[in-house]
Amino acid sequence: xxxxxxxSKISRRTALAGLSASAALLAMPRLGRAADETIRIGFxxxxxGPFAAEARDQVKCAELAVKLVNDxxxxxxxxxxxxxxxxxxxxxxxxxxxxxxIEKDKVHAVVGALSSAVQLAVNEVTRARGVIYxxxxxxxxxxxxxxxxxxxxxxxxxxxxxxAAVARQTLxxxxxxxxxxxxxxYGHEMLRGFKRAQAAIGADNxxxxxxxxxxADYSTFMPRLMSMRPDVLCISNFGRDQANAIKQAVxxxxxxxxxxxxxxxxxxxRLAVGPDVFEGVVGGANYYWGLExxxxxxxxxxxxxxxxxxxxxxxxxGAYGYSGVGSLLAAMQTAGGTDIDKVVDxxxxxxxxxxxxxxxxxxxxxxxxxxVLVLESKxxxxxxxxxxLFAILxxxxxxxxxxxxxxxxxxxx
Amino acid sequence: MDxxxxxxxxxxxxxxxxxxxxxxxxxxxxxGMLGVVNFAHGALFMIGAYAGLYLASLTGSFWWGLLLAPxxxxxxxxxxxxxxxxxxxxxxxxxxxxxxxxxxxxxxEGVRIVFGSDGIPFPTPPQLIGVLDLGIGFFPRYRLFVIAxxxxxxxxxxxxxxxxxxxxxxxxxxxDPTIMQVLGVDIGRVWLAIFGLGVGLAALGGVLAGxxxxxxxxxxxxxxxxxxxxxxxGGLGSIVGAVVAGLMVGISISLVALFAPEMxxxxxxxxxxxxxxxxPQGLFxxxxxxx
Numbered sequence: 001x002x003x004x005x006x007x008s009k010i011s012r013r014t015a016l017a018g019l020s021a022s023a024a025l026l027a028m029p030r031l032g033r034a035a036d037e038t039i040r041i042g043f044x045x046x047x048x049g050p051f052a053a054e055a056r057d058q059v060k061c062a063e064l065a066v067k068l069v070n071d072x073x074x075x076x077x078x079x080x081x082x083x084x085x086x087x088x089x090x091x092x093x094x095x096x097x098x099x100x101x102i103e104k105d106k107v108h109a110v111v112g113a114l115s116s117a118v119q120l121a122v123n124e125v126t127r128a129r130g131v132i133y134x135x136x137x138x139x140x141x142x143x144x145x146x147x148x149x150x151x152x153x154x155x156x157x158x159x160x161x162x163x164a165a166v167a168r169q170t171l172x173x174x175x176x177x178x179x180x181x182x183x184x185x186y187g188h189e190m191l192r193g194f195k196r197a198q199a200a201i202g203a204d205n206x207x208x209x210x211x212x213x214x215x216a217d218y219s220t221f222m223p224r225l226m227s228m229r230p231d232v233l234c235i236s237n238f239g240r241d242q243a244n245a246i247k248q249a250v251x252x253x254x255x256x257x258x259x260x261x262x263x264x265x266x267x268x269x270r271l272a273v274g275p276d277v278f279e280g281v282v283g284g285a286n287y288y289w290g291l292e293x294x295x296x297x298x299x300x301x302x303x304x305x306x307x308x309x310x311x312x313x314x315x316x317x318g319a320y321g322y323s324g325v326g327s328l329l330a331a332m333q334t335a336g337g338t339d340i341d342k343v344v345d346x347x348x349x350x351x352x353x354x355x356x357x358x359x360x361x362x363x364x365x366x367x368x369x370x371x372v373l374v375l376e377s378k379x380x381x382x383x384x385x386x387x388x389l390f391a392i393l394x395x396x397x398x399x400x401x402x403x404x405x406x407x408x409x410x411x412x413x
Numbered sequence: 414m415d416x417x418x419x420x421x422x423x424x425x426x427x428x429x430x431x432x433x434x435x436x437x438x439x440x441x442x443x444x445g446m447l448g449v450v451n452f453a454h455g456a457l458f459m460i461g462a463y464a465g466l467y468l469a470s471l472t473g474s475f476w477w478g479l480l481l482a483p484x485x486x487x488x489x490x491x492x493x494x495x496x497x498x499x500x501x502x503x504x505x506x507x508x509x510x511x512x513x514x515x516x517x518x519x520x521x522e523g524v525r526i527v528f529g530s531d532g533i534p535f536p537t538p539p540q541l542i543g544v545l546d547l548g549i550g551f552f553p554r555y556r557l558f559v560i561a562x563x564x565x566x567x568x569x570x571x572x573x574x575x576x577x578x579x580x581x582x583x584x585x586x587x588x589d590p591t592i593m594q595v596l597g598v599d600i601g602r603v604w605l606a607i608f609g610l611g612v613g614l615a616a617l618g619g620v621l622a623g624x625x626x627x628x629x630x631x632x633x634x635x636x637x638x639x640x641x642x643x644x645x646x647g648g649l650g651s652i653v654g655a656v657v658a659g660l661m662v663g664i665s666i667s668l669v670a671l672f673a674p675e676m677x678x679x680x681x682x683x684x685x686x687x688x689x690x691x692x693p694q695g696l697f698x699x700x701x702x703x704x
Contacts, residue, residue, distance in 0.1 A: 050631065053531040183675045212678040216626050216635050217429055220670035220677060223421035223550060243532060243627045251537070251553040251625065253544035272532030272627045 042101035042110040046089035053268040057318030065325040091121035108338040116185035136320035143365040145410030155324040162284035163193030165372040173202035178230035182237035183210040190236035222252040243269040267315040278377035287319035364406035370398040417549035428556040430663020431563040437643035437655040439614030445650025455637025456517035461616025475538035483617040490612025532627035648698020
């Protein structure tokens with residue numbers, strides 16, 4: 001009602017001004033499409049909710065990757081801009097934001113998403129519109145043929161890689177293994193990975209407990225887990241669930257009876273509950289700043305991050321933001337711009353080394369082949385400083401053998 | 414399935430229920446006596462945990478945090494009542510509901526600005542670290558302490574309400590505030606104290622939960638939902654109802670976790686639905702009550 005009222009109040013003068021402005025806008029693209037148009041990268045990530053800490057690190061590192069490219073003059077003279085959106089850890093929200101990024105903000109590519117369900121939603125949208133999407137979520141269902149498209153790339157590690165590396169370090173033939181698993185895609189994929197690895201090693205499964213996603217209390221699962229009498233307890237959940245589950249397991253004296261192992265050990269969650277709780281917990285990781293002792297790329301990445309963030313160190317999930325955006329920008333650099341087919345081609349051929357050593361996207365499913373770290377949380381007394389959180393137990397060099405085969409994922413070989 | 418496992422499971426259910434009881438109690442008292450549905454209850458629970466942590470690190474002792482945080486946050490609650498809620502008495506029930514709902518956002522965002530949105534470690538007090546051998550299994554000392562403390566608080570609350578003059582005024586004020594005013598009781602002061610008590614109990618729940626969970630700005634949102642479920646099952650405004658329902662929910666979650674762990678969260682909502690179908694006013698609620 002009030003809208004029509006205000007409409008009628010528009011004077012001829014403003015109407016004319018508006019008309020000429022829109023005419024100018026219409027004329028723009030003809031003048032434009034010039035080399036100086038900025039390259040826009042959409043970046044949906046869960047800035048609110050239980051994964052907020054990891055998401056914020058992703059943003060910081062993604063911004064760093066953009067800044068470094070812009071400092072060197074951009075891509076073919078074009079500046080790069082990062083458009084960060086809060087997906088609220090909700091698939092519907094993520095789909096809406098991604099659609100807006102594509103339709104309204106006209107982004108040239110999308111990088112981001114942290115949770116498995118959200119990643120699938122983003123991929124649905126980008127795939128349907130033929131926009132490149134580099135996922136930095138650990139879940140890898142989008143690499144399977146049914147969800148895959150040539151525009152889909154997966155920079156993060158996947159459950160198969162991390163669980164295999166962790167199992168190799170912690171399990172032995174004949175050991176008894178119990179699982180506490182978050183009841184959603186991430187947990188299920190990690191459980192599948194662990195079971196496959198333990199079958200290959202010859203360890204026995206003594207039980208699995210699925211817990212609701214986002215649970216605050218894990219005490220009710222502990223008596224049953226203890227009664228299974230395992231040698232190793234694998235806790236496959238993410239974010240605050242990991243912190244709460246490990247803390248309460250430790251309260252129940254679980255560590256006196258068995259070793260706690262996680263598929264992915266999280267830097268921020270270790271900070272959130274402290275060294276005593278995490279002491280001795282072993283888990284996989286894509287990145288740890290301490291890698292700088294053995295990797296020049298890590299040292300360079302740490303230095304750049306420190307310079308941009310007042311001396312702070314980059315975290316595991318932060319590194320994904322950096323390499324996800326960084327690899328895409330490197331490919332655009334090679335392709336000389338944003339032509340989608342050329343960038344896809346460049347990504348497929350790209351050999352990159354941004355944070356920890358050589359990486360490349362496998363041709364059939366666009367999974368990034370990369371090294372996997374296995375870390376052990378340090379005892380408080382063994383820490384050399386407040387950032388000295390983990391000891392590196394293993395740094396497995398990346399190879400195609402680490403991945404499920406192309407045919408297993410349903411791709412033509 | 415052996416008996417000792419079931420007993421251990423019952424015990425963890427009681428410990429879980431104890432925290433639920435403390436938080437639901439504050440919610441139900443404030444509703445029962447003031448007719449205010451406090452949507453900021455979860456946020457105040459979280460503020461309590463942060464205050465406890467801050468005071469504990471300031472004084473170097475968990476016990477000071479446990480004692481002072483509920484008092485301090487309770488006083489803060491009285492301030493909220495005095496400045497904000499008081500103006501809305503006599504108006505529709507939605508008004509204070511919307512006010513506290515908005516307040517909860519402000520509190521959560523405020524904590525995010527001051528303490529950051531990452532979790533902060535809340536160490537278990539050194540005297541209560543570790544497990545106690547109960548003969549049939551091990552149970553964390555801290556959780557046993559929580560059960561005991563909640564029992565003491567409940568007893569103290571019951572004695573105050575049932576056996577003292579103040580308790581008499583409070584109970585009478587809930588029944589008929591107008592008559593109380595006619596009799597010369599300053600009902601405004603009673604309501605101020607009640608709201609402070611409710612908020613203090615939320616803060617106590619927060620401090621108690623701190624060492625069991627990681628402390629973060631969102632920790633209150635789940636707690637608010639749980640406290641509401643408990644309050645509805647027990648009957649809005651009923652103290653006995655909150656206690657019985659809190660323990661019932663804790664034990665149900667725990668026993669369901671034994672057989673169908675993925676259902677552990679849903680069971681309390683299922684329980685609520687069943688109770689509402691059979692007794693819409695809740696287990697101990699009064700039919701048709703509008704406070």
